[in-house]
Amino acid sequence: MVTLNDYLLVSGLLFTIGFAGVMLRRNLIIIYMALELMLNAANLSLVGFSRFNIQNNLPDFNAQVFVFFIITVAAAEVAVGLAIIVALYRARQTTHVEDLTSLKF
Amino acid sequence: MAPALFWTFAAIMLVFGLLVVVSRNPVASALSLVACFLGLAALYFSLDASFIGVIQILVYAGAVMVLFLFIIMLFDLRVEARRKMNVSAVFGGVVVVTLFMRVLFDVAYSFQNGNAAFPAIERRPEGDAWHIGMTLFQTYNLPFQVIATLVLVASIGVVLLSKRELK
Amino acid sequence: MNPLPWIILFCPLVAAAVIALFTRRLPKLSSYLSVAAVAVSFLAVLPVFAGPDQTGGFNWVDVGSFRIPFGYLIDGYSKMMLLVVTGVGLLIHIYSIGYMADDRGRSRYFAGLSLFMFSMLGIVLANNFVMMFVSWELVGVSSYLLIGHWFERASAADAANKAFLVNRIGDFGFMLGILMIWSASGSLLFTDLASKWAGLNLSPAYLAAAALLVFCGAVGKSAQFPLHVWLPDAMEGPTPVSALIHAATMVAAGVYMLARVFFLFQAQPATLTVVLTIGLITSLLAALMATQQDDIKRILAYSTLSQLGLMVAGVGLAVPQAALFHLFTHAFFKALLFLGAGSVIHSLHHEQNIWRMGGLQHKMPVTFWTFALATLALIGCPPFAGFWSKDSIVAAAFARQPVIGGVVSVVNFFTAYYMTRLFVVAFLGHARSQNAEHAHESPPVMTRPLVVLAIPSAFIGLPFVAPLFLPFLEHEAVAALAILVSLAVLVAGVLAAFALYRDQDSDSIRIPLFENRFYIDQFYNRLVRWTQDALAATSAFVDRWIIDGGIIRGMGGVTWGFGFALRFLQIGNLQAYVFLFGLGVVLLLYLVLFAS
Numbered sequence: 001m002v003t004l005n006d007y008l009l010v011s012g013l014l015f016t017i018g019f020a021g022v023m024l025r026r027n028l029i030i031i032y033m034a035l036e037l038m039l040n041a042a043n044l045s046l047v048g049f050s051r052f053n054i055q056n057n058l059p060d061f062n063a064q065v066f067v068f069f070i071i072t073v074a075a076a077e078v079a080v081g082l083a084i085i086v087a088l089y090r091a092r093q094t095t096h097v098e099d100l101t102s103l104k105f
Numbered sequence: 106m107a108p109a110l111f112w113t114f115a116a117i118m119l120v121f122g123l124l125v126v127v128s129r130n131p132v133a134s135a136l137s138l139v140a141c142f143l144g145l146a147a148l149y150f151s152l153d154a155s156f157i158g159v160i161q162i163l164v165y166a167g168a169v170m171v172l173f174l175f176i177i178m179l180f181d182l183r184v185e186a187r188r189k190m191n192v193s194a195v196f197g198g199v200v201v202v203t204l205f206m207r208v209l210f211d212v213a214y215s216f217q218n219g220n221a222a223f224p225a226i227e228r229r230p231e232g233d234a235w236h237i238g239m240t241l242f243q244t245y246n247l248p249f250q251v252i253a254t255l256v257l258v259a260s261i262g263v264v265l266l267s268k269r270e271l272k
Numbered sequence: 273m274n275p276l277p278w279i280i281l282f283c284p285l286v287a288a289a290v291i292a293l294f295t296r297r298l299p300k301l302s303s304y305l306s307v308a309a310v311a312v313s314f315l316a317v318l319p320v321f322a323g324p325d326q327t328g329g330f331n332w333v334d335v336g337s338f339r340i341p342f343g344y345l346i347d348g349y350s351k352m353m354l355l356v357v358t359g360v361g362l363l364i365h366i367y368s369i370g371y372m373a374d375d376r377g378r379s380r381y382f383a384g385l386s387l388f389m390f391s392m393l394g395i396v397l398a399n400n401f402v403m404m405f406v407s408w409e410l411v412g413v414s415s416y417l418l419i420g421h422w423f424e425r426a427s428a429a430d431a432a433n434k435a436f437l438v439n440r441i442g443d444f445g446f447m448l449g450i451l452m453i454w455s456a457s458g459s460l461l462f463t464d465l466a467s468k469w470a471g472l473n474l475s476p477a478y479l480a481a482a483a484l485l486v487f488c489g490a491v492g493k494s495a496q497f498p499l500h501v502w503l504p505d506a507m508e509g510p511t512p513v514s515a516l517i518h519a520a521t522m523v524a525a526g527v528y529m530l531a532r533v534f535f536l537f538q539a540q541p542a543t544l545t546v547v548l549t550i551g552l553i554t555s556l557l558a559a560l561m562a563t564q565q566d567d568i569k570r571i572l573a574y575s576t577l578s579q580l581g582l583m584v585a586g587v588g589l590a591v592p593q594a595a596l597f598h599l600f601t602h603a604f605f606k607a608l609l610f611l612g613a614g615s616v617i618h619s620l621h622h623e624q625n626i627w628r629m630g631g632l633q634h635k636m637p638v639t640f641w642t643f644a645l646a647t648l649a650l651i652g653c654p655p656f657a658g659f660w661s662k663d664s665i666v667a668a669a670f671a672r673q674p675v676i677g678g679v680v681s682v683v684n685f686f687t688a689y690y691m692t693r694l695f696v697v698a699f700l701g702h703a704r705s706q707n708a709e710h711a712h713e714s715p716p717v718m719t720r721p722l723v724v725l726a727i728p729s730a731f732i733g734l735p736f737v738a739p740l741f742l743p744f745l746e747h748e749a750v751a752a753l754a755i756l757v758s759l760a761v762l763v764a765g766v767l768a769a770f771a772l773y774r775d776q777d778s779d780s781i782r783i784p785l786f787e788n789r790f791y792i793d794q795f796y797n798r799l800v801r802w803t804q805d806a807l808a809a810t811s812a813f814v815d816r817w818i819i820d821g822g823i824i825r826g827m828g829g830v831t832w833g834f835g836f837a838l839r840f841l842q843i844g845n846l847q848a849y850v851f852l853f854g855l856g857v858v859l860l861l862y863l864v865l866f867a868s
Contacts (some may be wrong), residue, residue, distance in 0.1 A: 004219035007152070010115045012209040018244040019205060021126035023198035023272055024852050026188070029131050029177060033138050034178050036169070037122055039123045040145055043157075051152040052219070057563075059153060061240040067157050067238065069245075072252050076259035078169050082176050083266035089180055090269075097846045098191070104844030194847060201854045208861045 007048035015041035028085055028095040032078070039074050043067045111151060118144030131182045135173050142166040153226060158235045274328060276793045277344040280316045280354065281393050283309045293377055296639035298379035307365045310389055314358035315645045321351045326418070335653055341461060342666035349596060352742050353396040353528055356603045357431060357464035360520045361389055363721040367611055368512040371618055381421055381510070387413035388517060395525050400460040401450045404529065408446070408489065411522050418517060419509040431505040438502040449485030452734050453536070475691055479540035486533055487547060494526025494580045497554040501793055503577055505617050507569040511614030514569060519610050520603035527583045527599050530831040531592040538590075548588025552679050555581025557790060558685035558789030563693070564787040566779070568613045571694050571768035572675015575650065576606060581745035582680070586665045589672055594664035598743060603730040611722055612643035615714040616698065620707040627778060628696060631703035635711045640720040647695050649729045651688040659758075662771060667754040677754065681761050688765025696773045704777060738805045 016038060021034025050063030089095055124137035140163050149158035167203065214220070229236070241249055288311035291302045320342030329343010344350075365385060372378050391414055394407030412435075420432030429589050450460075456474055459465055492497065495503040517523070530537075530547070537543050555578045562574035579602050586595030616632065616639060617624055633640050649656040652663070664683065703709045713719065732741065772780060785791075845848070 002108050002151075003222065005113075005216055006111065007148070008216070008219065009209075009213045010119070010148070013119055015205055016202060016209060017122045017126055018204045019120065019196070019854060023202060023854060024195060024849060026847075027131065027182075028200045029173065029182065030126070030128075030134050033125055033134055033173065036237075037125065037141070038140065040142070040161075040165070041133065043161075044145060044148060047152050047154045047157055049147055050154065051223055054224045054226060058226075058229070058236065059226060059233070061233070061236050064154055064233070064237050065156055065240050065245055067175075068160065068241065069248065069252055071160055072256065075107070075164055075169055076256050078172060079263045080259050080266070082167045082172060083263040086176065086179070086265050091178075095180070095182065096188070098188075100846065101252065101844040103842065152748070197851050197855075198847075201851060201858055204858045205854070205861075208858060208865065212865060 004048055004052045008045060008075045011044040011048065014038075014044065026097050028088075028097055031097065032081060032085070036074065036078070038069065043070055046070075111148070114147040114151070115145045117141075118148065131177045132174070135170060135177060138173070139166050139170050142170070154233065156232075157239050274320075274326060274765050276316050276320050276347065277328070277397055278713075280313045280320065280358070281344070281390065281397055281697055283312045283316075284386040284389035284393070288383045288390060288608075291383040291386065291568050295381045298631065299382075302379040302382045302395065303372075304844075306325060307362070307369065310354060310358060310362045310365050313389070313393070315360045317354045318356045321355055324344040327800065329399055332403075340402050341400045341405050342399040343399045344464060348398075348742065349531055350396050351598065352600055354393070354526075354580055355741060356524075356600060357389070357392050357396055357521050360603055360607050361392075361516060362518045363724055364512050364520075364607075364611070367614070367718050367721040370715050371512050371614055372510060373467065375510075377421060381418070384414055384417040384421070385516070388522075392521050392525065396528065399462055400579045401453065401462075402460055404532075405443075405447065405450060405489075408493065408525070408529075409443065411525065412443070413495075414519055415439075415506070415522060418513040421509055421513065425508070427505075427523070428508040431502075431508040433628050435506050438499050439492045442488050442490070442499050445485045446487025446490075446492070446509060449482050451560050452482040452485065456482070462532055462759055469535050470539045476540060477543075479536070480543050483536040484541055484546060486536060486621045487530070487543070488548050489528035490584065491550065492526075492529050493529075494523050494584065495554075495577055496526075496550050496581065496584055497557060500554060500558070501796060504573045504789070507567070507573050511569065511610060511617060513663040514573070515607045515610030515614065518573065519606040522598045523576060523580055523584075527580065527587065527595055527789075528589045530584070531596050534587070534592050535568055537587070541590075544588050548585050548676070551581045551583070551585030552676070552683075553581070554578070555585060555683045556679060556686075558771060559583075559683050559690070560786050561789050562690040563686060563698070564779075564781075564783055566626055568616070568629075568694065569624060571626075571690060572606070572609055572613060575609075575687065575691065578683060579606070579650075580661070582665055582683065585676075585680070586668065589665070589668040589676075591664065591668045593742075594661070596669055597664055598661035600742060601649070601661040602730075603735050604725055604732060605646040605656075607643060607648040607656060608725040608729050609650065611718070611725065612639050612646065615639045615718055615722065616711075618718070619711050620705075623705065623707045626698040628705035629698040629703075629708050630701045630712055631706075631708060632699045635712045638713060638719040638722060642698065642726045644695065645726050647691050647731050649733075651691050651765070652684060654757055654759075656730050660733030660735065660762075663754060663758060666758055670754050670757075671802050677757070684758060685761035685765045687768045688762050692766045692769030693773050694718060696770060697776070701775050756829065 018034045018037030018041060021037065022031050025031050046063045046067050050060045050067075053060040057072075058072065085095065088100070092099060093102075118141050121137045121141040125134045125141060127136060127152045128134040140162060146158045146166075149155075149161060282471075284306075287305045291305055295302045295305065308544075318666070319738050322790055323346075325347045327343065327345045327347075331340035333340040364367060365382075368385065372381055375381065388411065391407045391410035393402055395411060398404035398407060406442065416432045416436040419435055421428050422428045423432070449715070452621040453465065454460055456478065457465060457468055457472055492499045497635065502522070503518060507514055509517075537547065558577035558581060560576045562571050565571045574681065579598070583595040583602075586592065586598060616629065619636060620629065623629065652659045654660075666677065666680050666684070669680045678692050705712075788794075
């Protein structure tokens, strides 16, 4: 049978993959996508716990509402973030992260 | 749900997630991400969170990834040219990720209560959408309004940011 | 309560206050006021002297268990000292009227003299340590004021400073000693302590420390080695001051104090060895230095040093009564010597070099004969006073150890030698300068005190006379050996000086070591300068490197350094930020999960 711990492990692995992507890739878009992976991993954990904590024979819907909010916010964030990337690409003609160093001391 | 199904969908999710990170082609990454989300949605269904699962597909796979693909296509991003690898940065990244994984594996399966099967739930006729809706509009009404405003603001921001020049 | 001791004590103070506040412009009135005050004190001493031993007083500070008494103690010691201080003091006051007749600062001088009398009487009458210490310091102040009377002369001002500072060093030790005694016993009264001190069961080290620290005060005040350097320079003051303060009374205060607190030394006999050694060293050094001096007052100053050394040695030999006996006789003939020298100086228009005097035998007869008598008394010629008092110390020295007796005898030899040298060169022979040619006898206001002082110098030492004034004197068997040796060195010294200096025009012997006072002054100079340089260098170092460099520039530098280090965090590289972020998260996880 599948237990909560399995879900949590999978969630952690997904998070690690996303984290590695953020750390190691140089392309802005890819980094952004890896960021989404991390968010989703958190969502998975939340839903797992929601199913685990029973209230009146029903899953705990508070966590699921939380997930709902996360998804909404993530969507808004993607929109804004991509707008920024677009603006950046128009200014610098590059999406390579190492070229963006004007904030260097 | 049967372990076999669980592990299948988990594997789909993880493998495609890995592909996202590893692909050289941005389009390949984006499409891998879509597949990853599909696997994730399946997992949500396995947890009896059907509403969330559907939302996941609708919003994430349907809207967010489409947006990503639009941007990629807009800028005609090709396979990125190989550059000299920054050894120290890569090394640092690898170290941190390794440490993180170590932590993860140390804590995995150490949650004692989590080793039991999921408790049984009652299947209501109204489905969980009704319940989520009730929770959302009753308990979390204010945050809901705030989120709505947030999305509005985000839209305005996006429009502003996309302008070529502010006239 | 007996009012007499208070009258004795406070009359001179009242005179000093009145002179200082009201009669500054009236020097004649000031002088008479001062003399009158001392006369009243002297008259008040006579009934006290004849009366019984007593003590009394009140508490000056009385706060809870903290009590500082203020009172008088009349016993054999203080009776004797009262007589000396007021008697000799009165004569010197009268003499000063003549000596300072044409001095512009007469009022100031007499105010200082009266202040001194008050302070000295405070020391003599004090029945407790604190009162004695306060008076001790006051005496130092008066001495400073009086030595520096002619302050326009740089050498006089310097000499006053030197006296005060050197005394201060000794007084510091004295104060520490008093504090040690007070904290150990809780009492300050002499009578109390004398009976209690030995029974307190304190450690020998503590007893020794307390006794030696108190001895420091005597070392300073009585100009013992190594704090003797101020006394010769103190001769810059007017001669009556030298007579009163630096011959008869103030310097004797140290010896008096030692006799008062002798119980401290009795409790720890090892300290007596220290006292004896210092006394002997002082005595010998001073005698040697005196043989080569040319200023008449300097010679007398060194002679005082030497005799003080003998007195301290007497205390060290555990015969404080003998020391006080010598102090008593010494006061008279030393005062006489100084006043006589003053008479000569005055009539030779402030000439002080003995090689420019001479042939005064017939020109100044009273001075001549009284000076001769005093000289004989000082060198210990029987039957004059000095012989008896010195002899008691010599006898004690021989009784302890022949070596010590030998040292004392050597000192006596040199005493006879340099005093004869002084007398022969200054008074005998022919006049060696214009001033000496035209010398004449001093006015009676100056010569009468000389005559009055000559009487006790001659007679007061005699065995049937002395106990009248010194009730504590015990009759000891007079050792024949001691007397013989003393007489022998006396004759030898006189003859040697006569042979070498009769009819000479300049000194035939020159020993630079003695003449330059063993270079002790130069050594102290060098020491003080070295200390100051070291302190200044240390301060400069601390200021430049530690305060300026370390703290001020350091703080600025640290801040700057922090800023510089933090600057490197602004890399501008996105993934570096992520790296740091991730690293932080991982470490946090580790901490939370595993390290708590």
